[in-house]
Amino acid sequence: MLTSPICDLLGIDYPVFQGGMAWIADADLAAAVSNAGGLGIIAAGNAPATVVEEQIRRARTLTDKPFGVNIMLMSPYAGDIAELVVQHKVPVVTTGAGNPSKHMAAWREAGITVIPVVPSTGIAKLMQRAGAAAVVAEGGESGGHVGDLTTMALLPQVCDAVTIPVIAAGGIGDGRGMAASFMLGASGVQIGTRFLVAKECNVHPTYKQKILKAHDIDTIATGRRLGHPVRSLKTPFSRAFWDKEYDCAVSDEELEKYGEGALRLAAIDGDAQRGCFLAGQIAGMVDTEQTAAEIITEIVTQAESLLTNAPRWVK
Secondary structure (H helix, E strand, C coil): CCCCHHHHHHCCCCCEEECCCCCCCCHHHHHHHHHCCCEEEEECCCCCHHHHHHHHHHHHHHCCCCEEEEEECCCCCHHHHHHHHHHCCCCEEEEECCCCHHHHHHHHHCCCEEEEEECCHHHHHHHHHHCCCCEEEECCCCCEECCCCCHHHHHHHHHHHCCCCEEEECCCCCHHHHHHHHHCCCCEEEECHHHHHECCCCCCHHHHHHHHHCCCCCEEEECHHHCCCEEEECCHHHHHHHHHHCCCCCCHHHHHHHHCCHHHHHHCCCCCCCCCCECCHHHHHCCCCECHHHHHHHHHHHHHHHHHCHHHHCC
């Protein structure tokens, strides 16, 4: 069985995290992933604490396995969510879009395992000093908020920079990506886009169909001008955002306003014109709707086979 130190650390069967996808990764999906042996993660996104609390309570009715909450630190409710996870003794917290250092002591004191998402070696080392149990090294191939470095370039450098376990993220959609991540030094993988089409994922059917029909060149990264680029599928919205981003007549404030609520329009309403359909570059590899358990089993089985047969390349 494919295992790693991250399994012992978290009490999970397989070193597979489900990404914290805002407006998408709810209790149903997180519980399904955790029940299948991975680490399911509820995404707090921009939701208020009351909404996240409801999801935490629901997850506990659906699974007795460890699960996590992802806190997007740019959210106006991030401080409230930081306190909420302590109150509810959530086993694992992952973070993104900011520096969680000011919350780390309280989380650790509450017995929470903290695993921040990092885009560089400098942030990875900072998180290790702050007490992170592991880090997720996420490359720019991923969906949602992205950094500049690719996963293949970022991952081995982060593994060299820190002594804590490193989880690979960005551009991983099957066992080949998982096996490659282990060869680059990772102790596990985080997968988002493929779980978008899990049968337990409650995202709008239009969103799922767009992922299933996507090709290799069907994503675009926008928002670099604003300092927080995101990767999404090419749609009327994302193409218009791209045009506005490079139009000097459009102010930053107008650009921010144009993007407000676009993810919710995609994930909840399935609005093909105004919605922002976040997805990673592996979307073109995803062509089948499966259960979370089937996805994890397929990925892990393929990775095991590849790693077991790796010695054939060495003479």
